[in-house]
Amino acid sequence: MARTAGSHAETTGPRVRAAAQRLIARHGYAAVSMRQIAAEVGVQAGALYLYTPDKQTLLFDLMRLHMEELLAACEALPEPCDPRAALAQFARFHIGYHIDRPEAVFIAYMELRNLSPENFAVIEGLRRRYEERLEAILRAGTAVGVFALPDLRLATRAIIAMLTGVTHWFRDMGPMGRDEVADQYAEMVLKTASAR
Amino acid sequence: MARTAGSHAETTGPRVRAAAQRLIARHGYAAVSMRQIAAEVGVQAGALYLYTPDKQTLLFDLMRLHMEELLAACEALPEPCDPRAALAQFARFHIGYHIDRPEAVFIAYMELRNLSPENFAVIEGLRRRYEERLEAILRAGTAVGVFALPDLRLATRAIIAMLTGVTHWFRDMGPMGRDEVADQYAEMVLKTASAR
DNA sequence: GTCTATAGTCTGATAGAC
DNA sequence: GTCTATCAGACTATAGAC
Numbered sequence: 001m002a003r004t005a006g007s008h009a010e011t012t013g014p015r016v017r018a019a020a021q022r023l024i025a026r027h028g029y030a031a032v033s034m035r036q037i038a039a040e041v042g043v044q045a046g047a048l049y050l051y052t053p054d055k056q057t058l059l060f061d062l063m064r065l066h067m068e069e070l071l072a073a074c075e076a077l078p079e080p081c082d083p084r085a086a087l088a089q090f091a092r093f094h095i096g097y098h099i100d101r102p103e104a105v106f107i108a109y110m111e112l113r114n115l116s117p118e119n120f121a122v123i124e125g126l127r128r129r130y131e132e133r134l135e136a137i138l139r140a141g142t143a144v145g146v147f148a149l150p151d152l153r154l155a156t157r158a159i160i161a162m163l164t165g166v167t168h169w170f171r172d173m174g175p176m177g178r179d180e181v182a183d184q185y186a187e188m189v190l191k192t193a194s195a196r
Numbered sequence: 197m198a199r200t201a202g203s204h205a206e207t208t209g210p211r212v213r214a215a216a217q218r219l220i221a222r223h224g225y226a227a228v229s230m231r232q233i234a235a236e237v238g239v240q241a242g243a244l245y246l247y248t249p250d251k252q253t254l255l256f257d258l259m260r261l262h263m264e265e266l267l268a269a270c271e272a273l274p275e276p277c278d279p280r281a282a283l284a285q286f287a288r289f290h291i292g293y294h295i296d297r298p299e300a301v302f303i304a305y306m307e308l309r310n311l312s313p314e315n316f317a318v319i320e321g322l323r324r325r326y327e328e329r330l331e332a333i334l335r336a337g338t339a340v341g342v343f344a345l346p347d348l349r350l351a352t353r354a355i356i357a358m359l360t361g362v363t364h365w366f367r368d369m370g371p372m373g374r375d376e377v378a379d380q381y382a383e384m385v386l387k388t389a390s391a392r
Numbered sequence: 393g394t395c396t397a398t399a400g401t402c403t404g405a406t407a408g409a410c
Numbered sequence: 411g412t413c414t415a416t417c418a419g420a421c422t423a424t425a426g427a428c
Binding site for chain 4: 012043044046047050
């Protein structure tokens with residue numbers, strides 16, 4: 001992409017976030033300098049401050065945007081009455097969404113401790129809302145005896161952890177396709193929750 | 197613990213690693229300075245270099261030590277013939293070991309990207325050996341039809357991810373005891389692997 | 393074994409020219 | 411909107427006194 005002189009207000013902002021996302025996912029927030037981000041975008045360090053008030057806000061915006069989009073996509077799903085169908089759908093959704101956005105996901109799970117307390121509270125609230133979607137499915141299934149889970153909160157966290165782990169290895173495993181991976185995780189999650 | 201003058205060769209080394217572990221687990225490797233570690237120990241920054249050649253090696257030693265101890269403890273377990281018993285034992289072991297060492301575990305899983313390539317290869321090899329213990333159990337159970345898992349590698353990773361997730365929340369959940377948590381995870385893992 | 397002092401480099405962020 | 415130049419402070423690591 002050739003660089004041209006003059007104004008880039010509409011394109012540079014997103015390119016700054018894209019570069020920050022790429023670098024932070026690879027090296028971590030604390031290890032990435034504003035100068036590195038600027039170099040990746042192709043501008044000088046000072047120019048970044050036209051698009052973010054500071055480094056902390058840049059990280060926060062990345063995480064907030066990711067969580068809001070995740071939540072919106074999840075809340076837009078149809079809501080099957082059958083708890084097993086709802087759980088399988090959730091698992092497939094989570095796997096697919098996370099496979100497609102490895103960098104955003106990685107940052108959202110790894111950089112929580114680098115958020116200021118106020119920013120952390122916001123992200124944690126969004127995460128809690130997302131987990132509540134799964135917990136509701138598990139609760140409904142347990143109520144009708146299709147699932148058997150003594151502690152819903154523990155089960156929710158365990159299933160989310162299992163599914164999110166896919167981002168750690170998926171890119172490395174060439175032969176296996178998206179759908180095949182999603183199918184296998186969905187099957188395992190169904191077994192995990194089910195009554196014997 | 198009162199400080200005394202003179203030699204501390206035998207105690208300061210471990211205290212440096214303990215301080216580094218505490219700080220890195222909380223704030224991340226890149227965000228923690230040698231000065232902070234020194235302050236936590238109660239010495240000047242320069243003195244740290246009597247106990248580690250550099251910051252990178254300090255991180256590497258923490259991770260290597262943790263993985264070697266984990267592996268040794270795992271390999272010292274009895275080996276039940278029944279795959280279900282073996283899997284339940286592995287799950288309980290993993291939960292218990294990780295609950296007791298939240299800082300070391302957190303670092304081992306979060307700071308991989310801050311290792312030099314050579315150090316990364318060593319840690320990755322140790323992790324691979326650990327995962328192989330679980331994979332062998334799943335393989336044995338699948339061979340006799342007790343478990344049903346189309347892809348052993350994927351299942352191994354999924355189960356490890358589910359179990360390791362316990363460190364993210366356990367400390368926050370006062371009322372629930374170690375054994376109760378281990379029981380519930382073991383039960384879920386058994387269901388995850390089992391043939392229907 | 394620990395200290396002080398310091399080299400040399402990098403950091404986040406700002407000011408002002410264009 | 412981007413640049414250059416710069417501030418004040420932090421960083422890792424080393425040298426040499428004690």
